[in-house]
Amino acid sequence: MARRGSGRVKHIPQRMCIACRESADKRSLVRIVRTDAGVQVDPSGKMPGRGAYLHARQECWTRALEINAIPRALRTQLTPADRQRLEAYAEQLAEQARTN
Numbered sequence: 001m002a003r004r005g006s007g008r009v010k011h012i013p014q015r016m017c018i019a020c021r022e023s024a025d026k027r028s029l030v031r032i033v034r035t036d037a038g039v040q041v042d043p044s045g046k047m048p049g050r051g052a053y054l055h056a057r058q059e060c061w062t063r064a065l066e067i068n069a070i071p072r073a074l075r076t077q078l079t080p081a082d083r084q085r086l087e088a089y090a091e092q093l094a095e096q097a098r099t100n
Contacts, residue, residue, distance in 0.1 A: 061090035
């Protein structure tokens, strides 16, 4: 944990990836959220609505889609458009990993 100037320990929020079930710092995970417009990626972590967290790794996104972890966590059904949007984001993560 990080320390503040006064010597007190600063609280770092922890969240669990819905695919691999590993806990991590909230800021290191990607939030997805259920909105009136459907399921969306929330990079800022500030959108209103029911949210769930995934690691920024393609394996976690692929697994979450395979085992239906996203609809279960968000308590909704994924539309084909939602699924396509999430698969595209997972592919984008894989592309970023290949270039780094």
